[in-house]
Amino acid sequence: MASNGYLSVFFHAFVIATLATTAFSQLSPNYYDYTCPNALSTIKRVVEGAVWKEPRMGASLLRLHFHDCFVNGCDGSILLDPTSSIDSEKNAGPNFQSARGFEVVDEIKKAVDAACGKPVVSCADILAVAARDSVVALGGPKWKVRVGRRDSTTASRAAADANIPAPFFSLSQLIDNFKKHGLNEKDLVALSGAHTIGFARCATFRDRIYNDSNINPYFAKTLKYICPRKGGDFNLAPLDTTPAHFDKAYFSDLVQKKGVLHSDQELFNGGSTDALVRKYSHDTKTFYKDFSKSMIKMGNIKPLTGYQGEIRLNCRKVN
Numbered sequence: 001m002a003s004n005g006y007l008s009v010f011f012h013a014f015v016i017a018t019l020a021t022t023a024f025s026q027l028s029p030n031y032y033d034y035t036c037p038n039a040l041s042t043i044k045r046v047v048e049g050a051v052w053k054e055p056r057m058g059a060s061l062l063r064l065h066f067h068d069c070f071v072n073g074c075d076g077s078i079l080l081d082p083t084s085s086i087d088s089e090k091n092a093g094p095n096f097q098s099a100r101g102f103e104v105v106d107e108i109k110k111a112v113d114a115a116c117g118k119p120v121v122s123c124a125d126i127l128a129v130a131a132r133d134s135v136v137a138l139g140g141p142k143w144k145v146r147v148g149r150r151d152s153t154t155a156s157r158a159a160a161d162a163n164i165p166a167p168f169f170s171l172s173q174l175i176d177n178f179k180k181h182g183l184n185e186k187d188l189v190a191l192s193g194a195h196t197i198g199f200a201r202c203a204t205f206r207d208r209i210y211n212d213s214n215i216n217p218y219f220a221k222t223l224k225y226i227c228p229r230k231g232g233d234f235n236l237a238p239l240d241t242t243p244a245h246f247d248k249a250y251f252s253d254l255v256q257k258k259g260v261l262h263s264d265q266e267l268f269n270g271g272s273t274d275a276l277v278r279k280y281s282h283d284t285k286t287f288y289k290d291f292s293k294s295m296i297k298m299g300n301i302k303p304l305t306g307y308q309g310e311i312r313l314n315c316r317k318v319n
């Protein structure tokens with residue numbers, strides 16, 4: 001009987017511990033409500049200031065979150081500088097001399113740690129919240145960001161090169177890439193709508209404007225003034241007609257064969273995603289709703305939680 005009583009107590013303790021660990025490991029919009037109630041409002045304030053100063057920064061911060069999540073999950077690994085033991089993702093092809101906004105992340109980290117009185121908020125969570133706040137600052141939808149991520153202690157340039165979708169991808173390559181990260185075709189189209197803000201470098205769309213046939217010829221001619229056949233790799237072109245406003249113009253441009261990137265136009269090129277692109281091109285409400293859901297879904301890709309990883313003191317290096 002004593003033995004059975006002991007086992008019963010042990011079993012109940014195990015169940016309670018398991019439930020507590022599970023609950024502790026889950027992301028939640030309310031994660032910082034008690035440990036740092038001013039965390040999210042502090043992030044918002046810094047993001048709004050940065051975007052007001054330079055609207056393009058909103059797209060840059062959103063892109064950092066995307067490129068972070070697609071490489072071993074949303075763990076802040078993209079923020080780590082190179083060291084003898086860190087093969088920085090900043091040096092990967094999709095990010096090298098292209099990813100930006102790191103100084104703003106540093107500013108957010110400093111401000112939020114001061115607001116919390118100590119390092120409580122992870123750099124991975126800063127990226128997720130800053131992405132949302134950037135979209136809102138540029139006129140887009142708002143959603144509840146689930147937080148509670150922890151930061152990685154490693155990075156992988158090779159994984160970044162292998163997992164971040166390229167601007168020359170075909171539709172099937174895009175679908176396969178997103179599927180590997182647990183995202184479907186609807187997520188692909190909705191999240192691609194992030195290209196309704198920001199700019200692209202000439203090097204990423206040169207082949208399209210000189211070699212693709214599914215492009216409006218007048219549009220291609222305009223881009224050729226920005227992007228010559230040789231040189232000007234870092235010249236910038238807006239990704240849609242309203243690069244400082246989060247709207248449906250990106251999809252309207254695709255319907256008119258005015259996608260800047262080859263991979264963008266692949267979403268409206270006689271394939272399985274055409275209908276959704278056309279729907280978003282005249283239905284802002286549905287685009288906003290689907291984009292918000294897909295951002296939450298992407299933000300849940302393999303987060304480090306509980307006692308995994310760490311809360312970095314400096315987003316650029318491990319503790």
